[in-house]
Amino acid sequence: MQSSSRMDRCRICGGTDLALFLDLGAMPPANALLKPEEIDLPEARYPLALCHCPKCHLVQLTYKVRAEVLFHNYFYFSSVSQRMTQHFAGVANDIATRFVTSNGLVVEIGSNDGILLRSLLGRCRILGIDPARNVVEHAIANGVPSIAAFFTEALAVEIRKQQGPAAALLANNVLAHIDDLDEVMRGVHQLLADDGVMVMEFPYVEDFLDHLEFDTVYHEHLSYFGVRPLTHLFARFGFEIFDVQRQSVHGGSIRIFGQRHGASHPIQPSVQELIELEMLRSEREPDRLIRFACDVVMLRNELRGLVAELQRAGKKVVGYTAPAKGVVLLNYCGFGPLDLEYTADATPAKQGLYCPGVRIPIRSPEYFRQDHPDYALLFAWNHKDEILEKEKAYRQSGGKFILPIPRVQVV
Ligand code: TMP
Ligand code: ZN
Numbered sequence: 001m002q003s004s005s006r007m008d009r010c011r012i013c014g015g016t017d018l019a020l021f022l023d024l025g026a027m028p029p030a031n032a033l034l035k036p037e038e039i040d041l042p043e044a045r046y047p048l049a050l051c052h053c054p055k056c057h058l059v060q061l062t063y064k065v066r067a068e069v070l071f072h073n074y075f076y077f078s079s080v081s082q083r084m085t086q087h088f089a090g091v092a093n094d095i096a097t098r099f100v101t102s103n104g105l106v107v108e109i110g111s112n113d114g115i116l117l118r119s120l121l122g123r124c125r126i127l128g129i130d131p132a133r134n135v136v137e138h139a140i141a142n143g144v145p146s147i148a149a150f151f152t153e154a155l156a157v158e159i160r161k162q163q164g165p166a167a168a169l170l171a172n173n174v175l176a177h178i179d180d181l182d183e184v185m186r187g188v189h190q191l192l193a194d195d196g197v198m199v200m201e202f203p204y205v206e207d208f209l210d211h212l213e214f215d216t217v218y219h220e221h222l223s224y225f226g227v228r229p230l231t232h233l234f235a236r237f238g239f240e241i242f243d244v245q246r247q248s249v250h251g252g253s254i255r256i257f258g259q260r261h262g263a264s265h266p267i268q269p270s271v272q273e274l275i276e277l278e279m280l281r282s283e284r285e286p287d288r289l290i291r292f293a294c295d296v297v298m299l300r301n302e303l304r305g306l307v308a309e310l311q312r313a314g315k316k317v318v319g320y321t322a323p324a325k326g327v328v329l330l331n332y333c334g335f336g337p338l339d340l341e342y343t344a345d346a347t348p349a350k351q352g353l354y355c356p357g358v359r360i361p362i363r364s365p366e367y368f369r370q371d372h373p374d375y376a377l378l379f380a381w382n383h384k385d386e387i388l389e390k391e392k393a394y395r396q397s398g399g400k401f402i403l404p405i406p407r408v409q410v411v
Protein backbone atom coordinates (compact mmCIF):
# COMPACT_ATOMS: atom_id res chain seq x y z
CA MET A 1 0.00 0.00 0.00
CA GLN A 2 1.22 3.51 -0.79
CA SER A 3 2.38 5.58 2.17
CA SER A 4 0.98 8.85 0.87
CA SER A 5 -1.81 9.74 -1.51
CA ARG A 6 -3.25 12.89 -3.01
CA MET A 7 -6.63 14.07 -1.73
CA ASP A 8 -8.96 14.31 -4.68
CA ARG A 9 -12.09 15.13 -2.67
CA CYS A 10 -12.81 17.47 0.20
CA ARG A 11 -12.94 15.57 3.49
CA ILE A 12 -16.12 17.38 4.54
CA CYS A 13 -18.25 18.12 1.49
CA GLY A 14 -16.77 15.82 -1.15
CA GLY A 15 -16.04 18.83 -3.43
CA THR A 16 -13.45 18.13 -6.12
CA ASP A 17 -12.19 21.66 -6.91
CA LEU A 18 -9.48 21.67 -4.25
CA ALA A 19 -7.10 24.57 -4.95
CA LEU A 20 -3.45 24.22 -3.89
CA PHE A 21 -2.09 27.41 -2.30
CA LEU A 22 0.89 26.50 -0.08
CA ASP A 23 3.67 24.00 -0.82
CA LEU A 24 6.23 23.38 1.95
CA GLY A 25 8.06 20.65 0.00
CA ALA A 26 8.86 17.08 1.07
CA MET A 27 9.12 16.72 4.85
CA PRO A 28 9.75 13.92 7.33
CA PRO A 29 6.87 13.26 9.77
CA ALA A 30 7.32 16.06 12.30
CA ASN A 31 6.70 13.95 15.41
CA ALA A 32 8.99 11.07 14.45
CA LEU A 33 11.98 12.16 16.54
CA LEU A 34 15.09 10.12 15.76
CA LYS A 35 17.03 7.91 18.13
CA PRO A 36 20.84 8.34 18.03
CA GLU A 37 21.22 5.07 16.10
CA GLU A 38 18.80 6.32 13.44
CA ILE A 39 20.50 9.53 12.41
CA ASP A 40 22.72 7.90 9.78
CA LEU A 41 19.82 6.07 8.15
CA PRO A 42 17.85 7.48 5.23
CA GLU A 43 14.53 9.04 6.20
CA ALA A 44 11.19 8.91 4.44
CA ARG A 45 9.81 12.29 3.36
CA TYR A 46 6.30 13.05 2.20
CA PRO A 47 4.83 16.04 0.39
CA LEU A 48 3.43 18.76 2.65
CA ALA A 49 1.03 21.14 0.95
CA LEU A 50 -2.28 22.86 1.64
CA CYS A 51 -5.38 23.32 -0.44
CA HIS A 52 -8.69 25.07 0.00
CA CYS A 53 -12.18 23.81 -0.84
CA PRO A 54 -14.17 26.62 -2.45
CA LYS A 55 -17.46 24.87 -1.62
CA CYS A 56 -17.32 24.38 2.19
CA HIS A 57 -14.11 26.44 2.79
CA LEU A 58 -12.19 23.69 4.53
CA VAL A 59 -8.42 24.21 4.34
CA GLN A 60 -6.78 20.79 4.24
CA LEU A 61 -3.61 18.88 3.37
CA THR A 62 -3.20 18.11 -0.31
CA TYR A 63 -1.48 14.79 0.43
CA LYS A 64 -2.30 12.47 3.26
CA VAL A 65 0.15 10.05 4.80
CA ARG A 66 -1.13 6.74 6.15
CA ALA A 67 -1.80 6.99 9.90
CA GLU A 68 0.33 3.88 10.59
CA VAL A 69 3.36 5.76 9.25
CA LEU A 70 2.72 8.72 11.58
CA PHE A 71 1.51 7.44 14.92
CA HIS A 72 4.02 4.74 15.79
CA ASN A 73 5.68 7.01 18.35
CA TYR A 74 3.99 9.70 20.32
CA PHE A 75 5.92 12.15 22.45
CA TYR A 76 3.35 14.78 23.11
CA PHE A 77 2.40 15.01 26.76
CA SER A 78 -0.13 17.79 27.19
CA SER A 79 0.62 18.23 30.88
CA VAL A 80 4.15 19.61 30.27
CA SER A 81 2.53 23.02 29.88
CA GLN A 82 1.15 24.58 33.04
CA ARG A 83 -0.88 27.00 31.01
CA MET A 84 -2.57 24.19 29.08
CA THR A 85 -3.20 22.33 32.33
CA GLN A 86 -4.94 25.43 33.72
CA HIS A 87 -6.75 26.00 30.45
CA PHE A 88 -8.21 22.50 30.43
CA ALA A 89 -9.08 22.59 34.13
CA GLY A 90 -11.17 25.67 33.28
CA VAL A 91 -12.84 23.91 30.35
CA ALA A 92 -13.61 20.83 32.46
CA ASN A 93 -15.11 22.91 35.23
CA ASP A 94 -17.28 24.88 32.81
CA ILE A 95 -18.59 21.75 31.10
CA ALA A 96 -19.27 19.87 34.32
CA THR A 97 -21.13 22.83 35.81
CA ARG A 98 -23.26 23.59 32.78
CA PHE A 99 -24.00 20.23 31.24
CA VAL A 100 -23.34 17.23 33.49
CA THR A 101 -25.15 15.83 36.53
CA SER A 102 -23.11 13.99 39.17
CA ASN A 103 -23.77 10.56 37.68
CA GLY A 104 -23.38 11.79 34.08
CA LEU A 105 -20.79 10.32 31.74
CA VAL A 106 -18.13 12.53 30.12
CA VAL A 107 -16.15 10.92 27.30
CA GLU A 108 -13.11 12.58 25.78
CA ILE A 109 -11.77 11.67 22.34
CA GLY A 110 -8.00 12.26 22.17
CA SER A 111 -7.70 12.42 25.96
CA ASN A 112 -3.87 12.30 25.92
CA ASP A 113 -2.41 11.93 29.43
CA GLY A 114 -5.75 12.81 31.04
CA ILE A 115 -4.91 16.51 31.38
CA LEU A 116 -8.58 17.56 31.16
CA LEU A 117 -10.49 14.62 32.58
CA ARG A 118 -8.27 14.51 35.65
CA SER A 119 -9.93 17.62 37.01
CA LEU A 120 -13.35 15.92 36.79
CA LEU A 121 -12.31 12.97 38.99
CA GLY A 122 -14.93 12.47 41.68
CA ARG A 123 -17.40 14.90 40.05
CA CYS A 124 -18.92 12.60 37.42
CA ARG A 125 -18.11 9.44 35.46
CA ILE A 126 -15.24 9.91 33.01
CA LEU A 127 -13.68 7.95 30.16
CA GLY A 128 -10.71 8.86 27.96
CA ILE A 129 -10.02 7.47 24.50
CA ASP A 130 -6.67 7.95 22.77
CA PRO A 131 -4.82 5.83 20.22
CA ALA A 132 -1.38 6.49 21.74
CA ARG A 133 -0.74 3.66 24.18
CA ASN A 134 2.10 5.40 26.04
CA VAL A 135 0.04 8.49 26.95
CA VAL A 136 -2.96 6.31 27.88
CA GLU A 137 -0.76 4.41 30.35
CA HIS A 138 0.08 7.75 31.98
CA ALA A 139 -3.59 8.70 32.13
CA ILE A 140 -4.51 5.41 33.80
CA ALA A 141 -1.65 5.80 36.28
CA ASN A 142 -3.13 9.23 37.08
CA GLY A 143 -6.49 7.62 37.87
CA VAL A 144 -8.24 8.54 34.59
CA PRO A 145 -10.02 5.47 33.11
CA SER A 146 -8.87 5.38 29.47
CA ILE A 147 -8.96 3.15 26.40
CA ALA A 148 -6.07 3.00 23.90
CA ALA A 149 -7.99 3.02 20.61
CA PHE A 150 -9.21 5.15 17.72
CA PHE A 151 -12.74 6.47 18.24
CA THR A 152 -15.00 4.55 15.86
CA GLU A 153 -18.71 3.87 15.55
CA ALA A 154 -18.15 0.31 16.81
CA LEU A 155 -16.30 1.55 19.91
CA ALA A 156 -19.05 4.11 20.56
CA VAL A 157 -21.70 1.37 20.45
CA GLU A 158 -19.67 -0.74 22.86
CA ILE A 159 -19.19 2.12 25.34
CA ARG A 160 -22.90 2.96 25.29
CA LYS A 161 -23.75 -0.69 25.94
CA GLN A 162 -21.49 -0.78 28.98
CA GLN A 163 -21.85 2.71 30.42
CA GLY A 164 -24.94 4.25 28.87
CA PRO A 165 -25.14 7.45 26.79
CA ALA A 166 -22.67 10.31 27.25
CA ALA A 167 -23.91 13.62 28.65
CA ALA A 168 -20.87 15.32 27.14
CA LEU A 169 -18.46 14.26 24.42
CA LEU A 170 -15.26 16.23 24.23
CA ALA A 171 -12.61 16.46 21.53
CA ASN A 172 -9.78 18.91 22.04
CA ASN A 173 -7.12 19.42 19.39
CA VAL A 174 -7.91 16.07 17.86
CA LEU A 175 -10.45 16.61 15.07
CA ALA A 176 -7.79 18.05 12.80
CA HIS A 177 -5.88 14.76 13.06
CA ILE A 178 -8.76 12.55 11.95
CA ASP A 179 -9.10 11.56 8.32
CA ASP A 180 -12.52 9.93 8.45
CA LEU A 181 -14.68 12.60 10.07
CA ASP A 182 -17.84 10.76 9.03
CA GLU A 183 -16.81 7.81 11.20
CA VAL A 184 -16.38 10.16 14.18
CA MET A 185 -19.80 11.70 13.59
CA ARG A 186 -21.40 8.25 13.36
CA GLY A 187 -19.70 7.43 16.67
CA VAL A 188 -20.98 10.66 18.24
CA HIS A 189 -24.47 9.86 16.97
CA GLN A 190 -24.32 6.45 18.70
CA LEU A 191 -22.88 7.59 22.00
CA LEU A 192 -24.29 11.04 22.75
CA ALA A 193 -27.42 11.28 24.92
CA ASP A 194 -30.43 12.87 23.19
CA ASP A 195 -29.80 16.11 25.03
CA GLY A 196 -26.03 15.67 25.30
CA VAL A 197 -23.47 18.23 24.18
CA MET A 198 -20.34 17.95 22.10
CA VAL A 199 -17.53 20.31 23.00
CA MET A 200 -14.70 20.50 20.51
CA GLU A 201 -11.69 22.75 20.41
CA PHE A 202 -9.21 23.24 17.59
CA PRO A 203 -6.92 25.88 16.09
CA TYR A 204 -9.04 28.40 14.17
CA VAL A 205 -8.29 28.75 10.48
CA GLU A 206 -8.80 32.55 10.60
CA ASP A 207 -6.05 32.87 13.22
CA PHE A 208 -3.90 30.42 11.27
CA LEU A 209 -4.12 32.64 8.19
CA ASP A 210 -3.96 35.99 9.99
CA HIS A 211 -0.90 35.08 12.07
CA LEU A 212 1.07 33.19 9.44
CA GLU A 213 1.07 29.98 11.48
CA PHE A 214 2.39 27.87 8.60
CA ASP A 215 4.60 25.84 10.95
CA THR A 216 1.45 24.23 12.37
CA VAL A 217 1.06 22.49 9.01
CA TYR A 218 2.32 18.92 9.36
CA HIS A 219 1.26 15.52 8.17
CA GLU A 220 -0.85 14.66 11.22
CA HIS A 221 -2.73 17.93 10.91
CA LEU A 222 -5.14 17.12 8.09
CA SER A 223 -7.76 19.87 8.45
CA TYR A 224 -7.76 23.59 9.39
CA PHE A 225 -11.30 24.29 10.53
CA GLY A 226 -13.59 27.25 10.59
CA VAL A 227 -17.22 27.39 11.71
CA ARG A 228 -18.56 27.09 8.15
CA PRO A 229 -17.05 23.72 7.23
CA LEU A 230 -18.03 22.27 10.61
CA THR A 231 -21.58 23.49 10.25
CA HIS A 232 -21.65 21.60 6.98
CA LEU A 233 -20.28 18.41 8.57
CA PHE A 234 -22.63 18.56 11.55
CA ALA A 235 -25.69 19.16 9.40
CA ARG A 236 -25.00 16.00 7.41
CA PHE A 237 -25.36 13.97 10.62
CA GLY A 238 -28.29 15.83 12.21
CA PHE A 239 -26.24 18.01 14.54
CA GLU A 240 -25.91 21.77 14.96
CA ILE A 241 -23.48 24.21 16.57
CA PHE A 242 -25.17 26.24 19.31
CA ASP A 243 -22.25 28.27 20.66
CA VAL A 244 -18.69 29.22 19.66
CA GLN A 245 -15.98 30.81 21.80
CA ARG A 246 -12.64 32.07 20.58
CA GLN A 247 -9.65 31.01 22.69
CA SER A 248 -6.13 32.38 22.82
CA VAL A 249 -4.33 29.01 23.20
CA HIS A 250 -2.36 27.40 20.36
CA GLY A 251 -2.09 30.64 18.41
CA GLY A 252 -5.86 31.17 18.38
CA SER A 253 -8.42 28.40 18.72
CA ILE A 254 -12.18 28.06 18.79
CA ARG A 255 -14.29 25.98 21.09
CA ILE A 256 -17.58 24.91 19.60
CA PHE A 257 -20.60 23.51 21.39
CA GLY A 258 -22.80 21.14 19.41
CA GLN A 259 -26.03 19.25 19.99
CA ARG A 260 -28.55 17.16 18.09
CA HIS A 261 -30.54 19.37 15.75
CA GLY A 262 -33.27 21.18 17.69
CA ALA A 263 -32.13 19.97 21.16
CA SER A 264 -32.55 22.17 24.20
CA HIS A 265 -29.74 24.73 24.02
CA PRO A 266 -30.67 27.97 22.28
CA ILE A 267 -28.39 28.98 19.41
CA GLN A 268 -26.19 31.87 20.50
CA PRO A 269 -25.46 34.89 18.27
CA SER A 270 -21.75 33.97 18.39
CA VAL A 271 -22.34 31.25 15.78
CA GLN A 272 -23.72 33.60 13.13
CA GLU A 273 -21.17 36.28 14.03
CA LEU A 274 -18.24 34.01 13.22
CA ILE A 275 -19.87 32.67 10.08
CA GLU A 276 -20.25 36.26 8.90
CA LEU A 277 -16.66 37.05 9.76
CA GLU A 278 -15.51 34.04 7.76
CA MET A 279 -17.69 35.07 4.81
CA LEU A 280 -16.31 38.58 4.85
CA ARG A 281 -12.72 37.36 4.88
CA SER A 282 -13.21 34.86 2.12
CA GLU A 283 -14.45 37.56 -0.21
CA ARG A 284 -10.74 38.20 -0.70
CA GLU A 285 -9.98 34.62 -1.74
CA PRO A 286 -7.96 33.38 -3.52
CA ASP A 287 -5.75 36.51 -3.15
CA ARG A 288 -5.66 36.12 0.59
CA LEU A 289 -4.35 32.56 0.35
CA ILE A 290 -1.73 33.43 -2.25
CA ARG A 291 -0.61 36.34 -0.11
CA PHE A 292 -0.26 33.96 2.84
CA ALA A 293 2.02 31.70 0.79
CA CYS A 294 4.19 34.69 -0.29
CA ASP A 295 4.49 35.86 3.32
CA VAL A 296 5.67 32.38 4.32
CA VAL A 297 8.54 32.57 1.82
CA MET A 298 9.45 36.05 3.05
CA LEU A 299 9.48 34.88 6.66
CA ARG A 300 11.85 32.05 5.78
CA ASN A 301 14.22 34.46 4.04
CA GLU A 302 14.16 36.85 6.95
CA LEU A 303 14.81 34.15 9.55
CA ARG A 304 17.65 32.62 7.56
CA GLY A 305 19.13 36.07 7.06
CA LEU A 306 18.97 36.86 10.77
CA VAL A 307 20.62 33.59 11.88
CA ALA A 308 23.39 33.99 9.26
CA GLU A 309 24.02 37.58 10.34
CA LEU A 310 24.24 36.61 14.03
CA GLN A 311 26.67 33.83 13.22
CA ARG A 312 28.86 36.19 11.21
CA ALA A 313 28.92 38.39 14.28
CA GLY A 314 30.22 35.41 16.32
CA LYS A 315 26.99 34.81 18.25
CA LYS A 316 25.80 31.37 19.26
CA VAL A 317 22.19 30.56 18.32
CA VAL A 318 20.34 27.45 19.51
CA GLY A 319 16.73 26.31 19.50
CA TYR A 320 14.28 26.26 22.40
CA THR A 321 11.64 23.47 22.61
CA ALA A 322 11.15 20.69 20.09
CA PRO A 323 7.48 20.63 19.10
CA ALA A 324 6.27 19.33 15.75
CA LYS A 325 5.99 22.91 14.54
CA GLY A 326 9.68 23.42 15.30
CA VAL A 327 10.57 20.45 13.13
CA VAL A 328 8.51 21.94 10.29
CA LEU A 329 10.12 25.36 10.67
CA LEU A 330 13.64 23.89 10.82
CA ASN A 331 13.13 21.70 7.77
CA TYR A 332 11.41 24.42 5.78
CA CYS A 333 14.16 26.93 6.58
CA GLY A 334 16.87 24.32 5.97
CA PHE A 335 18.60 24.86 9.32
CA GLY A 336 21.01 22.13 10.50
CA PRO A 337 23.26 21.52 13.52
CA LEU A 338 25.81 23.97 12.09
CA ASP A 339 23.20 26.72 12.39
CA LEU A 340 21.61 25.61 15.68
CA GLU A 341 23.84 23.27 17.69
CA TYR A 342 20.87 21.86 19.67
CA THR A 343 17.38 22.66 20.85
CA ALA A 344 16.33 22.48 24.53
CA ASP A 345 13.03 20.84 25.51
CA ALA A 346 11.57 20.11 28.95
CA THR A 347 9.96 16.80 27.92
CA PRO A 348 12.28 14.09 29.32
CA ALA A 349 11.17 11.60 26.61
CA LYS A 350 12.45 13.96 23.88
CA GLN A 351 15.87 14.65 25.39
CA GLY A 352 18.66 12.68 23.73
CA LEU A 353 16.67 12.33 20.49
CA TYR A 354 17.10 14.30 17.25
CA CYS A 355 14.78 16.46 15.15
CA PRO A 356 13.92 14.51 12.00
CA GLY A 357 15.23 15.75 8.69
CA VAL A 358 17.62 18.33 10.11
CA ARG A 359 19.16 16.02 12.78
CA ILE A 360 19.46 18.70 15.43
CA PRO A 361 19.89 17.09 18.89
CA ILE A 362 17.44 17.76 21.72
CA ARG A 363 18.89 18.62 25.11
CA SER A 364 17.43 19.69 28.45
CA PRO A 365 16.62 23.25 29.57
CA GLU A 366 19.23 22.76 32.33
CA TYR A 367 21.91 22.18 29.69
CA PHE A 368 20.71 25.30 27.90
CA ARG A 369 20.95 27.42 31.06
CA GLN A 370 24.50 26.22 31.73
CA ASP A 371 25.54 26.75 28.13
CA HIS A 372 23.97 30.22 27.99
CA PRO A 373 23.99 30.79 24.21
CA ASP A 374 23.49 34.34 22.91
CA TYR A 375 20.18 33.63 21.14
CA ALA A 376 17.46 30.99 21.36
CA LEU A 377 14.99 30.48 18.54
CA LEU A 378 11.67 29.74 20.24
CA PHE A 379 9.69 27.16 18.28
CA ALA A 380 6.82 26.76 20.76
CA TRP A 381 5.74 30.40 20.31
CA ASN A 382 2.30 29.38 21.59
CA HIS A 383 3.89 28.97 25.04
CA LYS A 384 5.84 32.22 24.75
CA ASP A 385 4.62 33.89 27.95
CA GLU A 386 5.18 30.82 30.08
CA ILE A 387 8.65 30.21 28.63
CA LEU A 388 9.85 33.83 28.82
CA GLU A 389 8.81 33.82 32.45
CA LYS A 390 10.57 30.49 33.11
CA GLU A 391 13.78 31.74 31.44
CA LYS A 392 13.78 35.17 33.09
CA ALA A 393 17.28 34.64 34.47
CA TYR A 394 18.63 33.80 30.98
CA ARG A 395 17.19 37.03 29.60
CA GLN A 396 18.29 39.13 32.55
CA SER A 397 21.84 37.95 31.98
CA GLY A 398 21.83 39.04 28.34
CA GLY A 399 20.28 36.04 26.58
CA LYS A 400 17.77 36.78 23.84
CA PHE A 401 14.87 34.90 22.31
CA ILE A 402 14.01 34.97 18.62
CA LEU A 403 10.27 34.63 18.06
CA PRO A 404 9.57 33.39 14.52
CA ILE A 405 5.78 33.69 14.23
CA PRO A 406 3.76 35.77 13.24
CA ARG A 407 6.86 37.79 12.30
CA VAL A 408 10.51 37.55 13.19
CA GLN A 409 11.16 39.40 16.43
CA VAL A 410 14.03 39.48 18.93
CA VAL A 411 13.06 39.90 22.60
P1 TMP B 1 3.20 22.31 21.68
O1 TMP B 1 3.56 23.59 21.01
O2 TMP B 1 2.77 21.27 20.71
O3 TMP B 1 2.29 22.53 22.84
O4 TMP B 1 4.57 21.68 22.27
C1 TMP B 1 5.31 22.40 23.19
C2 TMP B 1 6.71 21.82 23.33
O5 TMP B 1 7.46 22.71 24.11
C3 TMP B 1 6.77 20.47 24.02
O6 TMP B 1 7.79 19.69 23.42
C4 TMP B 1 7.17 20.82 25.44
C5 TMP B 1 8.01 22.05 25.24
N1 TMP B 1 7.98 22.98 26.37
C6 TMP B 1 9.18 23.23 27.05
O7 TMP B 1 10.21 22.67 26.71
N2 TMP B 1 9.15 24.12 28.09
C7 TMP B 1 8.01 24.76 28.47
O8 TMP B 1 8.03 25.55 29.40
C8 TMP B 1 6.79 24.50 27.75
C9 TMP B 1 5.52 25.19 28.11
C10 TMP B 1 6.83 23.62 26.69
ZN1 ZN C 1 -15.43 21.08 1.00
